[in-house]
Amino acid sequence: MASASERPPTQLPASDDAPSAFHVMAKPSGSICNIDCTYCFFLSKEALYPNDKHRMSDATLEAYIRQLLESHRTPQVTLAWQGGEPTLMKLDFFRRAVELTEKHRRSGQTVQHAFQTNGMLLDHDWCAFFKQHNFLIGLSVDGPRELHDTYRRDRRQQGTFDRVMQGWRHLRRHGVEFNILCTVNAANQDHGRAVYRFFRDELGAQWIQFIPIVERASAATLEVANQGWSDSPGRKRLLYTQTGNLVTERSVGSAQYGRFLVDIFEEWVRRDVGSIYVQLFDVTLEADFGRHLLCIHAPTCGQGMALEYNGDLYACDHFVEPGYRLGNIHATPMSKLAGSPQQRKFGQDKHDALTTQCRKCEVRSVCNGGCPKDRFALSRDGEPGHNYLCSGLELFFRHTRPAMRTMAQLLQHNRAPADVMALTAAQDARGGPYRPCPCGSGRKFRFCHGDKAPSSPFSGVRPEAAEPRQGRAIPAGTQEASD
Numbered sequence: 001m002a003s004a005s006e007r008p009p010t011q012l013p014a015s016d017d018a019p020s021a022f023h024v025m026a027k028p029s030g031s032i033c034n035i036d037c038t039y040c041f042f043l044s045k046e047a048l049y050p051n052d053k054h055r056m057s058d059a060t061l062e063a064y065i066r067q068l069l070e071s072h073r074t075p076q077v078t079l080a081w082q083g084g085e086p087t088l089m090k091l092d093f094f095r096r097a098v099e100l101t102e103k104h105r106r107s108g109q110t111v112q113h114a115f116q117t118n119g120m121l122l123d124h125d126w127c128a129f130f131k132q133h134n135f136l137i138g139l140s141v142d143g144p145r146e147l148h149d150t151y152r153r154d155r156r157q158q159g160t161f162d163r164v165m166q167g168w169r170h171l172r173r174h175g176v177e178f179n180i181l182c183t184v185n186a187a188n189q190d191h192g193r194a195v196y197r198f199f200r201d202e203l204g205a206q207w208i209q210f211i212p213i214v215e216r217a218s219a220a221t222l223e224v225a226n227q228g229w230s231d232s233p234g235r236k237r238l239l240y241t242q243t244g245n246l247v248t249e250r251s252v253g254s255a256q257y258g259r260f261l262v263d264i265f266e267e268w269v270r271r272d273v274g275s276i277y278v279q280l281f282d283v284t285l286e287a288d289f290g291r292h293l294l295c296i297h298a299p300t301c302g303q304g305m306a307l308e309y310n311g312d313l314y315a316c317d318h319f320v321e322p323g324y325r326l327g328n329i330h331a332t333p334m335s336k337l338a339g340s341p342q343q344r345k346f347g348q349d350k351h352d353a354l355t356t357q358c359r360k361c362e363v364r365s366v367c368n369g370g371c372p373k374d375r376f377a378l379s380r381d382g383e384p385g386h387n388y389l390c391s392g393l394e395l396f397f398r399h400t401r402p403a404m405r406t407m408a409q410l411l412q413h414n415r416a417p418a419d420v421m422a423l424t425a426a427q428d429a430r431g432g433p434y435r436p437c438p439c440g441s442g443r444k445f446r447f448c449h450g451d452k453a454p455s456s457p458f459s460g461v462r463p464e465a466a467e468p469r470q471g472r473a474i475p476a477g478t479q480e481a482s483d
């Protein structure tokens with residue numbers, strides 16, 4: 001990239017109410033996608049803009065980049081591209097985005113492009129471009145073929161696994177940095193370790209993010225919601241909104257979500273600390289130091305907005321619906337919308353609307369009640385507005401607490417958190433191979449997370465020769481990418 005130092009620094013008219021930094025997920029092709037994942041309720045957002053092309057114009061692209069860079073008073077800015085499927089915009093659109101970034105980047109500002117994709121269209125040209133401009137790619141994969149293809153299908157209802165693996169091979173060949181973004185859903189929820197090992201051992205992933213699928217519905221909408229969100233002839237289509245206190249049959253169970261994470265954690269804490277980065281594990285450890293890397297488990301939120309292709313800005317990627325539209329960046333500067341009373345209230349409500357159970361919860365400092373979109377269940381006392389995922393979150397945060405505390409103490413003594421693996425091995429040796437496995441499965445340790453751990457029942461891929469992995473941290477976003 002050309003140096004920005006040739007240009008005079010632009011000082012910014014940040015309004016007093018504007019946050020010094022915030023995160024925006026731009027959807028240059030709106031919610032339009034080239035595949036048809038059954039659980040993807042984002043597909044239904046097409047109905048917000050009927051009869052339109054859903055393609056970001058050059059004027060909106062420039063307004064977005066200029067305003068985002070101008071409104072940041074921090075030296076690092078992330079430009080996050082998402083969808084729908086952003087590769088539908090073609091490469092020239094992103095060449096132009098890079099050009100505009102250089103044009104508007106202020107002296108001393110560094111910009112990271114983050115790009116979430118289903119991988120279907122990735123080829124030599126895309127990956128050479130990503131490598132050249134240091135894009136960080138999020139690749140959506142739900143596990144081995146049998147699990148991935150359950151819901152990640154194309155319009156002809158064919159599984160997409162082989163085509164995604166083709167894209168992954170291009171990423172590897174070009175040495176592009178990638179994170180795996182995996183949804184946790186009804187199909188893969190009981191296979192945490194097999195999914196994790198597939199990413200680690202077969203895809204060579206170093207950074208992994210898990211996103212629970214929670215699709216809300218009401219008694220009136222459940223039947224239609226269970227059929228999916230795409231626009232199929234003869235099928236009634238709903239606009240997904242965060243309403244209703246039921247979930248579709250594809251949604252992850254609450255306890256299953258917790259067990260899925262615990263299953264992976266027990267593997268990770270024995271062999272992968274310091275070499276594989278699972279976003280929620282990092283988030284949990286950092287919370288011990290009062291740092292909240294992810295909006296979902298921060299006390300408040302509201303600094304992770306979504307930008308539609310036409311410049312409409314919404315409170316959050318999960319709330320792209322009429323009541324949460326903040327305005328349009330062509331009419332009102334983005335910084336003003338980000339600091340608006342409406343958006344501040346949205347973020348503060350995350351804290352203020354906690355149930356009594358959450359307020360009294362032992363793991364509240366790391367959980368913080370989870371995402372407001374998932375708060376549609378009853379608490380143990382019958383209070384509404386409690387997190388549907390609570391039992392799983394509580395299980396995970398309680399279970400990992402001792403090891404997380406050990407890692408925090410190691411860090412405080414300038415030691416590597418990876419030393420926890422030796423301590424865990426010593427503990428395992430003391431407990432012996434035939435004690436109950438600490439993951440809570442009910443099986444003997446040796447045959448669960450011990451040395452006779454079962455191998456994956458699923459098929460794999462044959463990785464071709466690829467560039468070696470290089471170290472770079474997942475940028476600390478305020479908003480996880482959607483699927």
Ligand code: SF4
Binds near residue numbers: 317370371372
């Ligand atoms: S994902 Fe949830 S926690 Fe994060 S900004 Fe949106 S509503 Fe808030």
Ligand code: SF4
Binds near residue numbers: 363364
């Ligand atoms: S674990 Fe449950 S009760 Fe505790 S803070 Fe999280 S959602 Fe609330």
